[in-house]
Amino acid sequence: DVKVTQSSRYLVKRTGEKVFLECVQDMDHENMFWYRQDPGLGLRLIYFSYDVKMKEKGDIPEGYSVSREKKERFSLILESASTNQTSMYLCASRGRVGANVLTFGAGSRLTVL
Amino acid sequence: KQEVTQIPAALSVPEGENLVLNCSFTDSAIYNLQWFRQDPGKGLTSLLLIQSSQREQTSGRLNASLDKSSGRSTLYIAASQPGDSATYLCAVRRLGGNTGKLIFGQGTTLQVKP
Numbered sequence: 307d308v309k310v311t312q313s314s315r316y317l318v319k320r321t322g323e324k325v326f327l328e329c330v331q332d333m334d335h336e337n338m339f340w341y342r343q344d345p346g347l348g349l350r351l352i353y354f355s356y357d358v359k360m361k362e363k364g365d366i367p368e369g370y371s372v373s374r375e376k377k378e379r380f381s382l383i384l385e386s387a388s389t390n391q392t393s394m395y396l397c398a399s400r401g402r403v404g405a406n407v408l409t410f411g412a413g414s415r416l417t418v419l
Numbered sequence: 420k421q422e423v424t425q426i427p428a429a430l431s432v433p434e435g436e437n438l439v440l441n442c443s444f445t446d447s448a449i450y451n452l453q454w455f456r457q458d459p460g461k462g463l464t465s466l467l468l469i470q471s472s473q474r475e476q477t478s479g480r481l482n483a484s485l486d487k488s489s490g491r492s493t494l495y496i497a498a499s500q501p502g503d504s505a506t507y508l509c510a511v512r513r514l515g516g517n518t519g520k521l522i523f524g525q526g527t528t529l530q531v532k533p
Contacts, residue, residue: 310462312462346525348508348523348524348525348526349508349510349523351520351521354520364520394460396462396463398463406450406451406468406512407453407465407468408453408465408510408521409465410455410462410463410464410465411462412461412462413460413461413462415460
């Protein structure tokens with residue numbers, strides 16, 4: 307069964323800390339995405355990557371950066387965590403050809419105190 | 420700018436009912452539309468994907484239709500069960516570009532009562 311794995315289900319961090327959220331997919335997908343989901347705001351795209359070392363800003367990139375050094379891994383980095391980054395973070399991947407189904411990980415619930 | 424709307428925001432039905440969830444979008448230039456299910460505190464699970472050239476897709480008790488000209492999609496759930504209780508989201512993929520970003524609706528939270 308194909309999988310997108312997010313390394314941490316729950317994290318609690320302090321304001322100003324650097325936070326790494328890791329996502330790994332085993333489907334050899336070219337495209338990977340990071341979303342955040344907040345009540346009343348729905349899912350919003352932070353960053354996406356369409357190939358190794360390639361990245362593009364989504365709708366809300368401020369305060370975040372990403373890294374894609376290997377095809378299977380896409381990392382989201384909060385350089386200096388703030389309380390307004392408390393959220394559910396969802397990673398997803400999709401192949402460039404075929405059914406183009408977007409497959410999500412289980413999510414990472416981040417709380418910044 | 421593409422906007423996706425799902426109405427109603429919440430729905431409660433007795434077990435066994437057939438029901439329809441609605442999704443509307445403002446720009447008909449889409450590549451495909453995908454329906455997802457999300458259980459509380461979990462990630463999204465893909466249910467059905469309809470390509471822009473298709474009219475409907477079926478999987479078990481689920482049937483999704485697409486009418487691009489009117490900017491609408493519906494998800495039909497037959498003989499609903501308590502296990503169907505979840506939030507259902509639709510998302511449209513825009514045409515063009517290498518990645519095709521998805522635009523999500525806010526979701527419809529469904530409760531099926533035993």
